[in-house]
Amino acid sequence: MRSPRSRSRPECRNGRSTRWCTVRTERRISTVERDGLVFDVLDEGPLDGEPIVLLHGWPDRPTTWREVTPILNAAGYRTLAKDRRGFAPGARPRRRRDYRLPELAADVATLIDEVGGSAHVVGHDWGAATAWAVAGLHPDHVRTLTAVSVAHPAVFMESMLRSNQLLKSWYMALFNLPVLPELLVRTLPEWFDRQLVKGGMRPEDVARFRHEIIEEGALASSLGCYRAVLLTDPRVTRFRVSAPTTMVWSTDDVALGRWGAEHSEEWVDGPFELVVLDGVSHWIPTEDPEALADAILARVAR
Template sequence: MSDQTTPTRITTVERDGLVLDVHDEGPLDGEIVVLLHGFPERADCWRLVAPILNEAGCRTLAMDQRGYAKGARPPRRRDYRMSELLGDVRALAEATGGRVHVVGHDWGAIPAWLIAMHHPELVASLTAVSVPHPQAFLTSMVRSAQGLKSWYMLAFQAPFVPELMARTPGGLLDKQLRASGMTADDVARFRRQIVDDGALTTALNWYRALPFADPRLTRHKVTVPTTMVWSDDDIALGRWGVERTARLVDAPYRFVELNGISHWIPTQAPEQLAAAILDRVGSA
């Protein structure tokens, strides 16, 4: 008689009184791929990628992270420190009862990098999308043009100003998103899911918590198989940090460059991204 239990769907993860929503799809016995969204999107930014992974036999867990999930919007900036973001992803990984393949885009890449650094026992592989190793990114801020590309990170520190920019449909924030390559449909989705749903301030708190970050968290190499996916039309993330990420990974590593694709890789190059993820999952 087997003592193994049948896996069940994970619809929420609870941590410190917060409830994070999880979209659990694909075969229950498949390799588990955790999908972490960035700003200003939610878990359904993976809506074109997840079905491809599911069809290939993977089970996908796309989580609405803190600040986005309705049951996980603490008001304080310090509640969005990197250590808290890491804790949420760790809780999801532990809920699966095994090792997971972690994929993170934009801000979602930060807790993805962190769990690979600090809890390799939970991580079978890592696919980072757009954002390089945090240490490489920090160095790029002073060694390249990345500091200029990241001007918005400073602008988002101002209280109320970004919220005012987003108040009017078609206003300045919408125009900035369109300039970054986001489609009109995805800007409309941003307005419904983030602005109209009351999640803008708590989503911005990921940026506003940066002054509380412990820099020691990022001073580690990654020891799990890793793929870095970057697009050359990304106006937010430059090449310098991406090219120096390999030296911060002590494990099999692959760099995938997508040509002619903007920052929004999961929705604009889902087939290519899914192929990179599946290649990493298969090799791990």
Template sequence: MTEERIRAVERDGLAFDVIDAGPVDGEPVVLLHGWPERATSWRHVTPILNAAGYRTLAMDRRGFAPRARPRRRRDYRLSLLVDDVVALIDEAGGSAHVVGHDWGAAVAWAVAGLHPDKVRTLTAVSVGHPAAFFKAMVKSDQLRKSWYMAALALPVLPELTIRRWSDWFDLQLLKGGMSREDVARFRREIVDDGALPTSFGCYRGMLLTDPRIVRFRVSAPTTMVWSTGDVALGRWGAAHSAEWVDGPFRLVVLDGVSHWVPTEVPDVLAGAILERVAG
């Protein structure tokens, strides 16, 4: 494991900024954010993990990091998002505990499934195993909840809407449970910083990802955290993720908590992460 702080990871001409905190010799915990957030979404979780002796590595993902914002849809295929994380894990010593929220969870599942030797444990927040998520589209009301994914994959229209009808979009985030502080952070870190167009890359690259790639099994001990107040993701996909995990699996259900788990209940989430990584 490297004895120096990791400030950024470079891969294929792109640079991904990293917030490296906690004891340098602690077991590494890689933290992957979702949309529309950046690595700072873990700011309340990391001090708790650091105090427990773990080193946290929160990375600005592809499309969000200032020096990693390619414009083409094909640059956001799932395999590339996975390789970005593997590059960070290799920099941190070759294996790590991996935690992801929202799109970060989708990528974390894929890292664990496609590179089992890199992942010591997995904690997925909000988004279940990709195969379970897609099956939930026909087995539950997930298709109705996921209408926004198709909307955000459209060219140009999403960024125009968010800029021209900013008050309306901010209100949607507030209705979904995001705090006013984090809505302001979204405006500052995503919109004002120029990341908005490329932040949609994960949605626009979905159609270019071979669906067979998501039918992987996960051997790492896994915790799935899902919250009952999540307006975008139903319980079916979270609960049935166990069918794709060969290692120990635990479903943690947070009653009355919104989609924005890392910032709304960081202490509870940190507790679930620590229980998994320590186990």
């Protein structure tokens, strides 16, 4: 059941336009609905704080932000960690085309509408790809963008030809095969879990993946974002971003190369900063939440 629509009123400061006003919301948001799909939301921090929308990747859920949100909340920001399409129990459509990038971005824009029409947007992994799309396709909804690990979609595609990204992305081809990935995860759990650990995921987070995705029945639907890649018109990804942007990348990321991180600036018209975390794996939100929170706060404070 959808939570009651929050009543909110803009509080403008320093003569800023209504679009950039802080929004005071009287009620927490636990779910948001779009086109019959219901997404769960973890709404934390001061209700009158500027909203920061947090988008997780694969194979994560909103709990991946559990060590980041307390830092953002303590700094006075309201955080809304949204369960993504394919993961949320009420948002698991069957068709591959329902997971195309514009659909993922529109889901987020709907949540932002619930908190006043604009927010700071942060995404990791597939959440970062989605965050880029929100900033490019719904620019009025995004105050600032912090993309973690994944480059601008157009740059990511170009990096396949300009760097070693194609080799790093071998698993994307695997995930596009029907049935086989699900069988591997279920019938060879030790092998699959070992791949995650080799990539830097902590054992406790592997256990969380087993519980939050496999046991809760989200494995096949969560792969929808990968299986819709070939159905997405490449021209859709060639959007420019006007929001002030920070790109966070880590040197021990086994899935994403540096080339994409360094060239994302070419698609950003606003201020851009690249933050490189040395010795950190792909799983930045859980491995180095303090450094990530610092990067987010530095961006939104500007």
